[in-house]
Amino acid sequence: MKDYELSQAGELAGASVQCPANPPQRILVVDDDSDLRLLYAEVLARPGYRVDAAEDGVAGWRRSG
Numbered sequence: 445m446k447d448y449e450l451s452q453a454g455e456l457a458g459a460s461v462q463c464p465a466n467p468p469q470r471i472l473v474v475d476d477d478s479d480l481r482l483l484y485a486e487v488l489a490r491p492g493y494r495v496d497a498a499e500d501g502v503a504g505w506r507r508s509g
Contacts, residue, residue: 468494474504 471493475481478499485495498504 468492470494470496472504472508473497474499474501476500 471488473481473484473488473495474497475484476499481497481499485497489495496507498507
């Protein structure tokens with residue numbers, strides 16, 4: 445299974461827009477269940493977080509660096 449990233453900007457359509465002076469905070473979601481990973485990422489993107497997602501700890505470690 446491949447890593448999942450919501451979008452190039454890390455946001456969903458309809459997510460709140462961040463002011464350039466306040467860049468979005470990043471959150472890494474790691475879960476082996478793809479449905480839960482997508483749900484968590486969608487919910488966290490709504491308030492404007494930049495969300496990266498990975499399927500396991502190894503993929504998450506690669507994304508965090």
